[in-house]
Amino acid sequence: MKRSSGIRLCVTVAVGALSLALITGCSDGGSDTAKSDDAKSNAEGTTKNSAKALSAAELQKLALAKGDVAGYEVGSVGKTYPATKSAVTVDKAQCRPLAWAMAGQAPGDAAAATNRLVTQAKKTSATPSKSVEDLSEEEFEDAFGSALDRTTTVVGLSSYDGDGAEKTFKAVSDAVKSCAGGFTLVPGSDGTKYTGVAAEKASDTGDESVAFGASAVMEDTGGKTGTVHTEVVRHGSTLVTYYTVNLGALMTQKAYDIPAAVITAQSAKLN
Numbered sequence: 554m555k556r557s558s559g560i561r562l563c564v565t566v567a568v569g570a571l572s573l574a575l576i577t578g579c580s581d582g583g584s585d586t587a588k589s590d591d592a593k594s595n596a597e598g599t600t601k602n603s604a605k606a607l608s609a610a611e612l613q614k615l616a617l618a619k620g621d622v623a624g625y626e627v628g629s630v631g632k633t634y635p636a637t638k639s640a641v642t643v644d645k646a647q648c649r650p651l652a653w654a655m656a657g658q659a660p661g662d663a664a665a666a667t668n669r670l671v672t673q674a675k676k677t678s679a680t681p682s683k684s685v686e687d688l689s690e691e692e693f694e695d696a697f698g699s700a701l702d703r704t705t706t707v708v709g710l711s712s713y714d715g716d717g718a719e720k721t722f723k724a725v726s727d728a729v730k731s732c733a734g735g736f737t738l739v740p741g742s743d744g745t746k747y748t749g750v751a752a753e754k755a756s757d758t759g760d761e762s763v764a765f766g767a768s769a770v771m772e773d774t775g776g777k778t779g780t781v782h783t784e785v786v787r788h789g790s791t792l793v794t795y796y797t798v799n800l801g802a803l804m805t806q807k808a809y810d811i812p813a814a815v816i817t818a819q820s821a822k823l824n
Contacts, residue, residue: 604790606664607712612791615822616710617669622818630657630670634707648736650725651750654783654794655738655767659711661721661792666711671815673703702801706815709794722761722787729765745769748778756813758820759786759793764811771803779803782811788823795819 607615617627635656643652653660657668713721728750735748747767755762764784771779784795795811802809 604713604715604718606714606717606790609665609667612665612667612710612712615791616667617671617708617815617819617822621822622671622814624674625812625815626672626674628670628672630668630707633670642739644737644739645732647728648732650721650728651732651765651767651783652736652738654709654725654785655781655796657707657709657794657796659709659792660725660785660794661711661713661717663711663717663721663792664714666709668707668709671706671708673705673812676700676703700801701804702799702807704797704799704809704812706795706797706812708815708819709796710791711794712791714790718787718790718792721792722763722785725785726763729763735768753782755784756786756811756816758816759788759823762786777806782809784811784816786816786820788820791823793819793823
């Protein structure tokens with residue numbers, strides 16, 4: 554008997570361009586106070602635009618490592634997710650930043666990037682007294698949903714020159730709104746259609762943060778939907794993306810979130 558365990562972990566990547574409006578102002582006959590304010594604003598803008606991105610080696614040192622998060626295993630992403638942004642596509646250009654974040658890739662044109670796979674330690678669960686073939690659908694979901702009830706989070710770090718991090722963060726934030734109707738991710742010849750995107754409560758870590766859930770109809774569930782969760786946080790010129798899925802929770806239709814412990818641990822290494 555064929556069984557399927559929820560949303561396919563399909564993710565996509567693509568480049569999103571964001572135009573930046575430059576607003577300038579001056580007054581030849583203004584007061585000394587106005588001139589002082591203008592000078593201060595210009596100085597701040599110069600500092601912001603001259604921000605230096607971290608190198609790949611520096612990001613590697615700041616990424617989560619084994620032992621950084623109690624109760625979680627930290628390792629490489631491996632072949633579970635795309636190795637490059639060009640590996641998959643998305644049907645709506647404005648949704649590309651979201652797709653990148655869901656792939657653990659840089660959601661913008663980064664100078665350097667890296668990622669890690671952070672998996673919740675296995676939970677102990679009772680072994681079913683029946684064989685898999687003899688289990689009813691409800692018994693199967695209860696037994697194996699419980700066994701799979703642990704979060705897997707792809708944590709991506711990307712760093713940008715100048716105001717690239719701010720621009721990229723805005724692209725993600727804007728996409729959460731413009732992609733409310735959903736989008737389709739197409740890795741290879743397959744594809745996953747997300748039927749909706751909704752803003753969620755962010756962790757409020759870093760300089761700014763935005764979170765969203767992407768929902769899709771799960772395979773072989775009679776039309777049941779499941780939601781995967783993503784958050785993007787800016788720490789200066791560096792962005793962190795968190796993409797979390799819990800197959801057990803999806804199977805049993807239980808709510809779950811991006812683990813606070815993972816966000817706390819990664820934020821601590823960047824602050």
